[in-house]
């Protein structure tokens with residue numbers, strides 16, 4: 001039993017992404033959906049982000065993701081990366097912003113997933 005739990009823990013660990021993995025994913029998403037126009041310099045996990053899933057600093061092309069996303073499905077993590085990538089190009093949540101975000105095929109599904117999760121956890125939705 002113990003060994004099985006250890007094996008499961010190891011498997012769970014492998015499924016989690018390192019900061020380097022995040023940067024690779026971000027570059028791939030930019031290439032695939034944004035014609036490579038968003039060029040992130042770093043993407044990393046941060047602990048101190050309780051009210052937002054992700055944030056970015058367009059001037060430095062850096063993206064931060066809440067560690068609360070760890071363990072969520074890859075397509076949800078990709079959505080938050082995609083959202084922040086688009087912010088590197090369009091700062092505000094206007095029509096041009098959402099048109100770019102919607103290029104990610106699971107954008108709407110991922111937003112629903114995160115909204116449901118936030119409502120269950122905090123009783124309120126959160127955005128970045």
Ligand SMILES: [Zn+2]
Pocket residue numbers: 083087093127128
């Ligand atoms: Zn946003």
